[in-house]
Amino acid sequence: MAFGYSNGNEGLMARYLFIKSNWAMNHQGLHYKLIKAFLLQILLISLAILLAVFSAEKIVEDLLVRKALQGEAEHFWTLYQKNPDTPAPNTLNLKGYLAINKDYSEVPADFQNLHPGYFRSKLAGRKPIVYIEDRSNARLYLVFDEEKVAALAFYFGVVPLSLVLVLIYLFAWLSYRQSRDAISPVIQLAQIVEKFDFHSQGLAELDLSGLRRTADSDVAKLIDALDHFTERLELFIDREQNFTRDASHELRTPLAVIKSALALLQKRQDYSPGERLSLSLIDNTLGDMEGLIDTLLLLAREESSPLPEEDVLINDLLTTLVDQVNRAVGNERVSVEIEQNCLLSIPAAEKVLNILFTNLLRNAFSYTREGVISIAIDENCVRISDTGIGMQQRQLQQVFEPFYRVQTGHNGHGLGLTIVKRLCNRFGWKLKIRSKLDEGTSISVIFPRARRIGGRREKLV
Known part of the structure; x- marks a missing residue:
């Protein structure tokens, strides 16, 4: 993009x-x-x-x-x-009991075998404290x-x-x-x-007036600060969304003019190789801009009016997108393999999935000078792997940041994976990435609501 x-x-x-x-x-x-x-x-x-x-x-x-x-x-x-x-x-x-010359006749039977000391002992079903002490020929029992x-x-x-x-x-x-x-x-x-439901209600509807009347001065100050913050935030959001929406719509007119003029230029057959390459570059850039505008409109759309969902067969969509991206940015030294372990249906807007996988495929093609791009379709996951330049661990931690590029000489502005990450966050999909320097990168998108509708298909090359 x-x-x-x-x-x-x-x-x-x-x-x-x-x-x-x-x-x-x-x-x-x-x-x-x-x-x-x-x-x-x-x-x-x-x-x-x-x-x-x-x-x-x-x-x-x-x-x-x-x-x-x-x-x-x-x-x-x-x-x-x-x-x-x-x-x-x-x-x-x-x-007390006294035994003289070992005559224990007056001593309870439970105590007769006890030795001098201080302890508890059984007596008539109880355990009183007993103290026994000897002096010459007498022994004293105190209970x-x-x-x-x-x-x-x-x-x-x-x-x-x-x-x-x-x-x-x-x-x-x-x-x-x-x-x-x-x-x-x-x-x-x-x-x-x-x-408060922030998805279905605007920030202006967050009413704290009732609480302000019953709160003390400190809490009232906190409520006032929160009100000011929500008002300011609402203005920022409206301004950003209006700008994105209006700018996206306004860009469609000049792009339509450029596209029409380019179609007329492409009908001529007498271009030199360099001129034909320039026309191809303009055509590719125009496609990027159209995809970008779709993305802007999609991300600027309110949650209250979501895109209509439909069951999208990922197998057919990826086959089409691979062909399109390969023609636009591919090269002869890179081959593509699609391993279809099942027929996978995802309830989502096809436009969203188109943007998601187009960015992932463009990244894979852009960073693979020579080798294989492998696409695996599993039960609830799509994995796109390449044998490109790969990344270090430090680069992996920055790869989803806007405008970050692994190679400074690479075409593009480093926003493809940023858009992918935001789309996954928006629609509840999970994104995993693994990479090793000089060996390649593998990115997996997990769809929790995906549905397997068929058996294994043959591997496509």
């Missing part, structure tokens, strides 16, 4: 759609991050309180109770040394019944902690509600932008 469609309006629209997607992401982020922070806060507080209760329980059981039982045992031994008839401790929460103490701990420890926890939950919930109310205008703004 000689030159390409101006991408100013598409760049602005892409920027606006990027902003819209960010609004949607921020909407989800603000809403869900706030909930996430609230739940995380509740979880951490709950874990902290549970850890505190568990730690308190362990401290009470392993430290305070142990020290208390050791103190009780020491007190008993002191009394026992003074009076061997001193009875074992027997209080509301503490029961601490913590049920009553546990009840007191529950009422004076767990219940207050639970109330504190409930209050913390309540305060955290109120904080969440206040935070949500504070950012609700931003969330509403994000929802409006997210739900």
Whole structure:
């Protein structure tokens, strides 16, 4: 192609759609991050309180109770040394047993085989805390019944902690509600932008007046800035589309005059080889310009009035285009092979597919001085490969940029693949490219809605 469609309006629209997607992401982020922070806060507080209760329980059981039982045992031994008839401790929460000279008759059977120490042991279906200590020929068993103490701990420890926890939950919930109310205008703004259909509605129809009346000053400033941006963007898009459409239409008249004059000149037979070559060059350039105008009109068309789709048989279309492009830019040292693995039908506008494959074929012919151009038609994919000059990895990253050319001496302005990329993005097709320097390039176009309608055809050369 000689030159390409101006991408100013598409760049602005892409920027606006990027902003819209960010609004949607921020909407989800603000809403869900706030909930996430609230739940995380509740979880951490709950874990902290549970850890505190568990730690308190362990401290009470392993430290305070142990020290208390050791103190009780020491007190008993002191009394026992003074009076061997001193009875074992027997209080509301503490029961003692004394075995003298290994006489365990007064000791519960569950304790008789236990060794001195501090632990829990089974007794009448429960597991009280037991402390056993030996002194000379006597063994003292102290059994601490913590049920009553546990009840007191529950009422004076767990219940207050639970109330504190409930209050913390309540305060955290109120904080969440206040935070949500504070950012609700931003969330509403994000929802409006997210739900707005930019393809079927103009930017001027994005009405934020209702939100402006309820929003605070900061959000109102954001809404005003967004309104100014949409107004300016709408003007840019209208200007770009009007220019492209009008310029494309106006170019048709001089091209028609040039084409008519060229047809008259080509009827003469007395041209020298150099003159005939110049006429051929004019004819090829004229074809490029006509294709370019079709592309401009296609890309400038509004989404509200899309091109009519039809089932296009890719096999026949590619055969025709290969013949046309070969006559226009091909050379005798390049052969073409078409491998038809199936009959492939694509629901699309034939003009769009014509522009797409013409640009790909022109690129393949232009960068292949000698060798083979292979076209493979598969179930949902068309692959065009050549044995041309190929590209380095650095060049592959720039190949879809406007006006980029692999070779500076190559004819054209480096817009063919740019147009191909934009058409694929426009119609939801996938474009893949592989290339190796001095070995060739392979470009695949994947059509998700393609339909296989027949079996394999013979390979055409």
